[in-house]
Amino acid sequence: MSRKLFAEFLGTFWLVLGGCGSAVLAAGYPELGIGFTGVALAFGLTVLTMAYAIGHISGCHLNPAVTIGLFTAGKFDKKEVIPYILSQVVGGFVGAVTLFFIASGSSSFILDNGFAVNGVAGLSPNGYSLTAGIICEIVLTMMFLFIILGSTSEKAPKGFAPISIGLGLTLIHLISIPVTNTSVNPARSTAVALLVGGEALSQLWIFWLAPIVGAVIAGVIYKLILDEK
DSSP: OHHHHHHHHHHHHHHIIIIIHIIIIITTSTTSOOHHHHHHHHHHHHHHHHHHHHHHHHOOOOSHHHHHHHHHTTOSOGGGHHHHHHHHHHHHHHHHHHHHHHHTTSTTOOGGGOTTOOOSGGGSTTOOOHHHHHHHHHHHHHHHHHHHHHHTSTTSOTTOHHHHHHHHHHHHHHHHHHHHSOOSOHHHHHHHHHHHOHHHHHTTTHHHHHHHHHHHHHHHHIIIIIOOO
16 A cells, blocks of 8 residues: 555656646746647646556556546545545645746746646636636546546556546646646645645635546446446
8 A cells, every 4th residue: 555655646746747847847938838738748748657657556546536536436445545635635745846946946937927726717827717617627527537447447458548548638738728727636736726825725626626526427427337347
């Protein structure tokens, strides 16, 4: 169990450092930045690389919504849910702190400029409403869980699940960065919101509630309809 929890800690650390780091350090640097597309790809690559590195140890959830969705689908042990979530949140926060110290090495860095936080209304990159943000996060997390559950099925082609999941997360970011800056992951949202505080922290409930709702819907549908036992 300790190996699994450390793997989840390390993987979520990498997700936040790699994904949020690409947004904070490289997205708009200055005209030659990687942009939304680069950030979307970075998040996908963090999951893809960690799925190959630690998938055989912990399953590479890196996300409380994924853990809850897998449990709902009957694919994960109930007694491991809370320890996994705690490891993911702590790993993500350490990743955010590491990113903060790196970003602080530039005189142009200002924490209040966003630090890759998720949000709606004033914190949405394109000013999307609360309703739009919640719907987006629920639907995209639901689809993310379908991708995970389907590609990791015993009947799916072996060895390709990390590619499918990583590209799925990339697509999700391409869709939703303008809406909420893309969460679909409460640990990722919590990590940066704790450092920024203020409105980012006051909106954090959205990025726990909506992804978990989406994950539970996917888990229920998969268990009742799609699961090939």
